[in-house]
Amino acid sequence: MTMTLKQAVEQALVADHDRLAAYLKLETVSAQHREIDETVDFLEQAFKSVGATVTVWRDVAGSHPFVFATLPAGPAGNADKTLLFYNHYDVQPPEPLDEWQTAPFDLTEVDGKYVARGVSDDKGELMARLSAVKALQATSGLPCNLKFVVEGEEEIGSPHIAPMVQQHAAELAADVIVWETGGKDADENFDITCGVKGIMSFELRVKTAEKDLHSSLAAYADNAAWRLTRALASLRGLDNRVLVEGFYDDVRALTVEEQRATAALPFNETTTRENFGLKRPLVTTDPVAALVNATTMTINGLSSGYEGEGVKTVLPKQATAKLDCRLVPNQEPKKLAQLIQAQLVRIGFEDVEVVYLLGEKPFRSKLTDPFIQLAVKTAAKVYGDRVKLVPNAAGTGPQVFFGETLQAPIVAFGTTWAGSDPHAPNENIRIADYQQDAWYTAEVLRDFGVE
Known part of the structure; x- marks a missing residue:
């Protein structure tokens, strides 16, 4: 047989x-x-x-x-x-x-x-x-x-x-x-x-002193951690939209076929919440469209000052954040890194450095x-x-x-x-x-x- x-x-x-x-x-x-x-x-x-x-x-x-x-x-x-x-x-x-x-x-x-x-x-x-x-x-x-x-x-x-x-x-x-x-x-x-989205991974780095200080000196000395978090907050709005000038300029709109395919995709919020243990509301009203053709800016990690057990009253001299952006067709990783740096300089964070780590272009x-x-x-x-x-x-x-x-x-x-x-x-x-x-x-x- x-x-x-x-x-x-x-x-x-x-x-x-x-x-x-x-x-x-x-x-x-x-x-x-x-x-x-x-x-x-x-x-x-x-x-x-x-x-x-x-x-x-x-x-x-x-x-x-x-x-x-x-x-x-x-x-x-x-x-x-x-x-x-x-x-x-x-x-x-x-x-x-x-x-x-x-x-x-x-x-x-x-x-x-x-x-x-x-x-x-x-x-x-x-x-x-x-x-x-x-x-x-x-x-x-x-x-x-x-x-x-x-x-x-x-x-x-x-x-x-x-x-x-x-x-x-x-x-x-x-x-x-x-x-x-x-x-x-x-x-x-x-x-x-x-296809796949692209990515641009980068760091933000800031240094406010040559050495860590006693936290009592926060009465007059700036704090690298506060400086960094304020710079981070300037890059994304409460509506999840990236606030960097020019960030969305090159985004290609979906074709008719892509729109039709995206509209047919389901999103099971209940199952998704259970699988990942989500505890906060979603950051978009249209998760399917966002997954397909929305760019993102994500803080992957933060490092500054003392992070060990117990208490150490220190004013940190430097702070670093690792981030990534997920990109959609026509967006270029290195161009976006340059736009982010220019934005920080323009709004008064010229001391916050953008360090480009890696990038991959999207494809569809x-x-x-x-x-x-x-x-x-x-x-x-x-x-x-x-x-x-x-x-x-x-x-x-x-x-x-x-x-x-x-x-x-x-x-x-x-x-x-x-x-x-x-x-x-x-x-x-x-x-x-x-x-x-x-x-x-x-x-x-x-x-x-x-x-």
Whole structure:
């Protein structure tokens, strides 16, 4: 009896369970340069096990290695079509360790979920894609050419993606690109996401004295912490709108198709509040529109003076804040940093310095692209009518370097759900979602090869 593609996927996932566990066992924390080479060696063997030709790129100065793998279309496949998968092999640090209910790097099944660091972001996703490849090989063969590029620095901002794409554009060339991950929203809709917001991370620094002072001297001496907080308060209004002159000038309005897709997206405030434990009112009356096409300015952390146990009556000499802005199409990270500095000078905070840390431009594919429409159509086979087309994610990734250089549409889909907690303790995916995603991946590849 001939296996269906779904049955082949299920069989492959069972056979590949140990491989998933072994991959997650590797503590590939890029911020700490842990087990990078061991992970690269593992991936070489994993790709070779499905018949791929594998090359490890070590020619980008200062970068962790990139793993590049290719698989040709099968005898009955379409050798004129190529799909590129982007994934990353690095993960976030597991801390705080005392909040984990299982060992962070041991794949554990808990209440129908896989729990481990990296299982949702992004190691599990890559393993599901390899299982989909195996299932196709066991049935009708690969329907198109496949390429995989896997980086090891996504969790630290992908600082070497741009030169890698430039140096290897010819090898990476593809008709379409499938991004690292995605999944289901709080209403259990399967999201097909077509872009990402950009980011600009920066610090504000101010120094009011050469040394910390006794707090009694606050009678006449300025306080760096107060100075910084007043500067921060000048940048954003009570309505959540950024007050920097020119900040919104380059924002591109949504197209008709993007407006239609955004209007169709749900937002389950009750579930969202439960998942994140929100204790304050939302800062917008239209969270869906804000997630898609609103810019933000967020204080990530503040540091000044004495922060230890007990009391120390000190007047701090300096203060620092870390911030980020999430950007939408047409906004340029470095330009915004310059606008913020100019604003601070203009309103009397010339002593508050803006230090640019990193930036990534936003990217959004055209929702009318044939591959995006195919991805939506194919999703109905697996997810029924619970499918949503999302113009872009609220988060950030280095899509722009691929999209602009390779001139190919990018879509993202995957195994996550609203409670996956990808950067938090007890990161998880639901096993049923993992199985669905692998099946959907195989179906997308087959339909792409046919059409």
